[in-house]
Amino acid sequence: MKKNVTALQKGLNTGITLGVVMVFLSLTAFTVVLANIIGDSYRPTPVTYGFVIALFGFFGGLMASSKRGLPNDDWKNVLTSSAAAGLIGGVILAVPLAVLGSIHLNGTDLRNYLVMVSPDVMETYLFGIGLLPAILITVIIFAAGAILGGAFNKGAARAEWRARWMANSQEKIRSAWQAPRVQQVVAGRYSKLFFMVGALLLLFLMPFVWGSYWNYVMGTVGLYILLGLGMNIIVGLSGQLVLGYVAFFAIGAYAMGLLSSPEPLGIQLGFWPALLASILVAALTGILLGLPILNLRGDYLAIVTLGFGEIIRILIKSDSLTWFTGGPKGLRAIAQPAIFGLKFNSDVNFMHLILVGVLVGVFIAYRLQYSRTGRAWLSVQGDQTVSRATGVNTYQYKILALALGAAFAGIGGAIFASRNQFTGPEDHVLMVSINVLCLVIVGGMGSLPGVILGSFVLKGIPELLRDLTDYRLLVFGVLLVVMMIVRPEGLWPTRRPKLEKQHLSKYDPDNDEASSEEVSA
């Protein structure tokens, strides 16, 4: 936004944007769903719907009164901007309301044209009080919400007392932390061990407590952490954009299935030998894929590996290979783990198995990343030619990254197949690769905590949003976009991007020539 717009202009801009968004959300009846969630009922009431409108107005007010773009943030500007936003947003929302409202009152069912706008929804929009008063009320509530938002932003959020309160509480926390008794415990000889044992114990007790649904969800998150760890080695460390990652997952799952299921091969190894075989087969596939693509970089590598992922899925599905892969029907009755003859197949057991897998995986990935090998991968990512010139065998390290990344996917696939006792071609679609790549990017390329956080965000948050029913993915998409705008380097970036920022701000331009092109590259 330009620096020198007036408060009124900023308000109008914000209002128009918000109004259009509101029209869209109303036409898809999203506002009604929100009203239902707030009212905790299946039918919206005028009160809950009004509250939703006011809430959106409030956010509009917050946006319109933000410091950026305002000439200055005195009360006059803040109120002008937020009031303008509220009014224009309300008016824009009122236009379709007027049109649709009159059609609705003529007795036409709007669902013929707009699937989501049922007569019930329309009644909610009209507050059950006729067209003109409803339009007035909508605009008034929206504008009031916006003004309140602006006032809140100026009066409460930005005021000095808030800053003082923040500083105060920070100071309190710090002094509590530095209190001798606390420090004694923290720095104590066994406390680190104690905390770690405590955390582990908690992790292992949780699956008993939170029930099978959460075991399923968290198990999926855990499997995606494993996949993410592997992907992070390939993309985040060695810098090879491999899009067909799901192929390794599929090969792990199918190795587990084919070696342990009674059909179609009837080998029926137990779970543990099959798991070992899955890891080895997946790693071997990584090496085999690595050989032909060694000299490909960037876009070309992405396209070739994308094709590889699809080839594997189509082969699995193909009729001519049904005798070997089970074809479209997939594999059934895949073995589940047992220890000393003790069956090990409840959801709690699997959650524990995945937990162990994740802990071991994180440990291995951590050791690799901060070793000589990790440094070599980073150099390959940085500049392959220089890397070779400093004596790194780049071919060897690129293949090693693929093999290890594939092995992680193999473990994930094997456990996944065993947990479901089934695997079929539809488990191994392109979306899996994209999800894993997304979680690595959202978490922060090359960052281990980022992988864990990214898995929770990508596979956990959609579960928390179940209340939103059909709108779940819409909201999730918006969240992802917002996240990448707010934190483009990822949720938990490695220290490198931070270093870059820090030193750029410190950089003094009167030294030789600046080298900004290298920085942005």
Added chain:
Amino acid sequence: MKTNQMLEVKDLHVYYGAIHALKGISFHLNEGEIVALIGTNGAGKSTTLNSVSGLLTPQPGQLFFGGKEITNTPPQDVVKMGIVQVPEGRKIFARMTVRENLEMGAYVFNDRDHIEADVQHAFEMFPRLRERQKQLGGTLSGGEQQMLAMARALMTRPRLLLMDEPSMGLAPILVEQVFEIIQEINSKGTTVLLVEQNAQMALSIADRAYVLETGKIVLEGTGQELLTNPQVKEAYLGG
């Protein structure tokens, strides 16, 4: 001047697809020398360096280093033998810190104490890098990046240093500094093969030099001889 040959290049050809980039060049370096390869764009200077360091495979041609044939040796083994290249265009690892860049240079070694001593030595030679050791390579200025690239190459304790266009894109005062450092490195016993477009600077510090023209060596002589050679004067030194 010592006369034992360190590097010998025999009838080196390189093709890029259908393009015959090097048409059978032969030259040698004696231990302790600075030898310059000068020539215009596309003469094959960088190709020659990349062949020596193993980044390119000559077809056909033979390379000998200290009497041992290194013709098809992969670059990582060439580095271990003591030949190290400072690539063209100040190629450093932009997203590693200065110190990490230096440590990458010592990649072929495993001995921590020794590496740390080398890092300190590099800092003594390039004090500016010590100040900036925690800074990302990409945030350095052009001159500092060239220094870093050279310091990183020295971390491999080379016997033969291959310098590709060290003056490229640098201000004249920095070019002079860089060439002083090359002479300093050479005086401590490292042989230098220098590829340059800046013929004036290169010839003034070189013991011997070769002039490369479209893949062939057309002239050779000591640095001083070539500096005064009328042909070279006209083509490379601006009359």
